[in-house]
Amino acid sequence: MSTSTPRPTVPSTSSTPSTGTGTGWSLGGIAVHRIDEIELPRQTGPWLLPDATKEVLDEASWLRPDFADAEVPRLASHSFAVEAGGLRIVVDTGIGNGKQRANPAWNGLDTDFLARLAAAGFPSESVDLVITTHLHTDHVGWNTRLVGEDWAPTFPRARYLTSRAESVHWDSVELDEARRQMFRDSVTPVRDAGQYDVVDVPERGREVAPGVFLVPAPGHTPGQVAVELRGGDRRALITGDSIHHPVQLSHPHVHSCVDIDSAQAVRTRARMLDTLADTDTLLLGTHFPRPTAGTVRREGDRYRLLAEPAGELSGGVA
Template identity: 65%
Template sequence: MSTPPAAGPAGPRWTVGDIAVHRVDETPLPPATGSWLLPDATPDLVAEQAWLRPHFADDRGVLRLDSHTFAFTVGGSRVLVDTGIGNGKQRANPAWNDLDTDYLRRLTAAGFPPDSVDLVILTHLHADHVGWNTRQENGDWAPTFPAARYLTSRAEREFWAGQDMDEARRQMFRDSVLPVEEAGLLDLVDVPDAGAEILPGLRLLPTPGHTPGHLAVELADGGATALITGDCVHHPVQLAHPAIGACVDIDPALSAATRRRLLGSLAGTDTLVLGTHFAPPTAGRVVTHGDAYRLAPVAGAYVTPL
């Protein structure tokens, strides 16, 4: 395994036993994202949930969402969960098109320079989760993490292989998925209903609906647990209204059923939930609220460099 460098100042981190989970920021998403992505989360409905303010919604009921990823070391392996939107990618969504962010600098500041990453877990193959799979080198798209294995579920890759994709999605595969496959770095894993342990303390859980092979990522150490949502939960408003789905869910009914099952299993436990698109403070615990749930936020710690 790669030897970690000294870490510099970066985004917040949370501890799960002895595992430090770092949030690596890419970019806040525009205010219009929420009404497009979760059209049933109307301003009036959002405003009814006072606990969403001020972190997850503003006073007008406008949702706040972010693009970030998570990095940690477990079982001697340095792991990155999802890779965001990426720089210089041609995307139909103007908020994602041709970005120029400091994501790799932030990842390095967290102690995970690209050549030190051992494993990249892709919760699913959507453009805002695979973008930093690659970066431009001499005019070509090359794997950003050349020493890493990239991992996603077999069901996810096989689903997209069988789709007649539109040009925007084909472009995403050309610049962010196929170069990884062609380099021999993509591993496909079968994930049964009970989940699949990838490393000691690192487990993949099937959370289908948003996409057929969508995964959530569970961490466990020293009796503590955490769960990285991917897109089975986009925003905390879905805790209060699990039936609210995303406009891009492949199977909306299955997505809602998955969300209800997952939230029910988390409610009242000490499991730390880390939302892949949750605005800061990003993490929290699921607690029962009325006939559904809410998120009790847990702020991460910012480490001052020596």
């Protein structure tokens, strides 16, 4: 999906060695953990994916019971914590606690996300790198947390990365108040701390840590990236919002109501699925409910996900 580029130097600031323990997926030299935030309310599916009707879900019986109930798709908010090359990496940071949000389901959350992250071996002060697939509210929330009355970077020693195309887009458009609030509390404080880096992501991809590549995935937003992980045994792809839900494997033309360019999003998704199909590359959905991951298989002129639940990870994976 991408070709190797010169590997940048990202010094590890971890105070303790990586353990690779807990549950997740091992790629051989790279371990991936799902860090739960919240299950999204049932009404999220019909709002976000209005074309994912009961009739559409019925055409893919494999979606039930894990990925849909009788009527609507199930969705979740979580992050992925990745151990690669001795580095601790967090991909997307969810909604966050105590944030003022227009969406009632996201407003003023109080979850134990950071405790879950620490339990997986990623205490906040040990994280080396935070990758933002795109600058939407439910992907940047834990970038910061309240310290007194101020928002401060949650990961004090980490570099935060997003694509230059993504940053340029949001810097060049008129923002509504809800999005200005998101930037004020979850993006600007990290920039002001000197921890946010924008990086060019060419079509061939860019390696930002050992075995960790950013690859362009435009459409949902202009500069969105997916994250490709290349372990010694297999590869994985973290989708960002290029694939919100497994129903989009069976029906790639089902698009999100918040896609900035839905036609481009469909092209990106189709290209991604064609590349992944009938390989052992693990697809990791950023909003997929458990079991979260699986491999893509062609099913006639469509695709399906063969689920691969997280397993126990032994020490020394990464």
